[in-house]
Amino acid sequence: MKPSIRFTISLLLCAIAAAIPCKQAGAADDRIVIQFKLGSAAIQVNGQSMNFQEKPFIANNTVLVPLDAIVKSFGAEADFKEQGKISLIYRDNSIDLSVGSTKAYVNQEEVELPAAPAVKNNTTMVPLRYIAEKFGAVVSYDAKTGAVSAVSEDDGALTDLSFLTNSIGKDRVGNSYYQWSISVPKSSRVAASSFNSKFVSIENEHRGINLEISVSLNENEKMKLSDYYAKINENPADFVDSDNLGSSSINTKNDPAYIELLYNDSYDEAVIQRIYMNSSFIYNVKLSSYNETNPEELKDNPYYAGILDSFKLGYKGGVKEIEDLSKVKYGMSTYENYITFDNSNRYFVWELNVLPEWDVLKSNTLSPLFTRLGPSISENISVEISKPGEKKTVEEYGEYISGIYGSAFNPKAYTFIQKGMTTVAGNRAFNLVYDIKLGDSTYTVSEYFIQAGNLFYDLAVKAPQDKYKDRKEIYGKMLETFKFTDKNIEQLEKDIDNYNYQQDRNRVGKNGSLSEYQNKPYKWSIKIPGQWIKSNSFSNDTLSFTDDAFGLGTTVQAVELNSQNKASEDKDRFIIMKYVADKDGVSLVSKETDTDKGTQVRVYNYRWESPEDEIYADIKFYVLDREKYSYCVFQIMPDLLKSDKNLKDMKDIWTSFNPEG
């Protein structure tokens, strides 16, 4: 929100907070008072005398007053839904009454009134004591004088607005799941928190500071703080958001021990960062100041250093003075998925409970319809929403996908295990289980397809084979918590159709069959499967064709031959080759020369292996020269996709490539 608005709101809230202690000043304002004498139609309501149409009277030993007196004094809401039925609401209580009946409902529970509500002279009369007491007033009746009063000292004014601002009411906050706690200055508020509370950001605009506590898993429980310290000093850029590390130190005397880093972040704000460790987690606690640009000064200020010094490990919850920011319930955290297409409509679509260590993983596709949650790329649950063009049942859809996998995947890397109908989270689902081999590791994938009207949800659990066997039960527990919305579905479907249309506009052909593409400026043509997407890579002379479902691709670059590049190496002449060859994990396997297309074609075979991104693929570059232009055709074939069909398709694409320049 705009700073000016935020400033106004904080002023407003300060003003309210300041006004509240002045209870003495506005004391009369807080009390709710109904006062009258039996026999008179004049009732004192909150100090004002009001004349009602009917006088209060006694029935069954209890005083009945005009309903309006209660409405006007308490500010209660009275709705007449049906003739003779009154629904009274006052703050958190509701009372449903019927004229002529002593039966009533207080907060939906049946009760017996001392006297029935009545209508006299068009005025609805209700039992005062019963209602006023339920609404928190003290009722007194002086039989001698006939004076009745109902007084409540609390008019419902809010004293704590922290629910609005997420402001922290206590002096100390903590996370009972990740077991840390820290003291915070007054008027701090929680500005942001990840769904699993692994990351918490606390702002204090008055002091101009931001405090971030982020927790990550300690992969190596044997690692010592000093080892970690050495690692940081080797490559500080990997650990801090800054161009240079001001200074670093390690303090083993403190409990808990910490590594301290001082630097200026990318906003040039001074930052003191302390890193703590235990066998399960690594804690990064960052204090940054809006006002201070010198981290040393920040550290020398005992106020700021004091906040960091108050950080402790071991908090497990249940301490009155500490506000627990943990979002972990019964061992899991709820991830709510909101989808937005180009910041237009924003939909809450589905939610899933996952282990708190799980995070949202970066997706290699930019599709808003695909989300992956897990500790890593090798173990996760992904959810994809799709809207198939034709109507299908969930069985048809499941069989269709199963068929595609069968023909697209390399039989040496893909092992079908089983398929069939089952139930997941109370929904009928088509389950497809298979193993895939990536590099040297085998993973088990269990996909569930659920139908929701015109949409399909594809939930897929993926884990290394052994892990899958061990943790099948916990994955099942997580899947059972899957919930999806039925609100705004029509609008969501429209937006998905629109999104699909935008994607489809870039397809090579109208349907799946081979389509010829002609590049007139650079004089080449090629035949590509129609559903592949065409896009410009580096510049207009470079065009890429990708199968967005699986990641197969071909790129063609044409370079005009001139005196400068005629003598250069292919790798230097073609930027696509240079870009790929220089990547980490890419190595040249062999280089050949073939006679093809009426000339000498130089064929470069590369291998790309990147275990942390799970990439295992063969890369081929075909380079040939014509009179005016030199051409480079790049093809990538992931191991998983080396099915007979795909291998043939890729070969056919090369065969169809016709360079005439």
Next chain:
Amino acid sequence: MEKKRLYAAAVIFVVFTLSFGPLANAGSSSSVGLNINGKPVDGLAKIIDGKLYIPADPVSSLLGIDVQWDSSKSSVSLSNAESNLSDVIKKVSPSVVGIIGKIKQESQNFISQSDNLEFGSGVIYKSEGYIITNAHVVSDMEKMVVVLSNGKAYAARLKAMDEQSDLALVKIDKGGLTPAVFGDASDICVGQSVIAIGTPLSFSLRNSATKGIISGINRTAEGEYRFIQSDAAINGGNSGGPLINMEGKVIGINSVKYTGFGVEGLNFSIPVDTVKYVMEHFEKYGKVRRPYLGAVFSEGVAARYGFPSDEGLTITDIEKDSPAQKASLQIDDVVMAVNGVKTTTMIDYNEYMKNYLPGDTVEFTVKRNEETIKIMVTFGESKS
């Protein structure tokens, strides 16, 4: 249209002592022709005993001087409208509230990792805790809080909302509030001074009040009804708050939703008659029940530009099974009047429709193929 500022029926004479010589003989009285700001006033000025007496009535209305006659005390007070300003604001302030809430996660305006608080203003409508504000202020709020001018805050709930008029009714469970005094359509006139009040901030009386004049009673690009156009600046803070006249009467509810972008001094408020129409429906039905026809109208070209015309509204589309179809209205029919009331613009039509409910029957005067015919139409219930 003039609003009398006098508080007595009789014409009161005001003494004006002029510095130049005696204008008449002592002891005699004579009538003098009077002009105020170039306007001739019917010869009511008198010279009595050498002093010039000028009637307060035209002085008040033509020079903007407030005249108050306290008949019990037999005295008269004159005041200049400008000094009234803070008094008027003080009088109305207790009826103006601030509304804060958190934006719902499903809202387009929700920004993750932001505090997502939004706020606006409101006017107390009934002492038992009913508050009027804009629909757009509260439509995507959850956890709503109303803050009174004394700084006290109460949990609030949305009672009714009508996006077409941008009005909403909000309830807090607190009695003894000071409701605002509402004017009526006759209190709205072009040129009149008005004040837009918003979000009062606690005991320090840091009200946001902006002053301007009514520039016009107009239409906006998006609105269905007439709006008050003024140059009293309206912003997010006072949207939903009252537009008051110098008597402290609410003549409109400010809406930042309709403020012209990039155009200075173009601020719109919802007139009090639209507010009253909507509140009445909220109380009776919980929502606004507009008479539903099921036809799409197109205005004549002149009407779109605001020129006077006799063009009528052309029907360009009729919904299947709608009241329009049932009444045998056809595409290209031109609706000239409803129950004899001319409908040249959509605004005319919508404003006039405020008088009817679903189920009512009216007579449409329709031009079809050069012939003028009368068709009876019974309105249906709007689906939303």
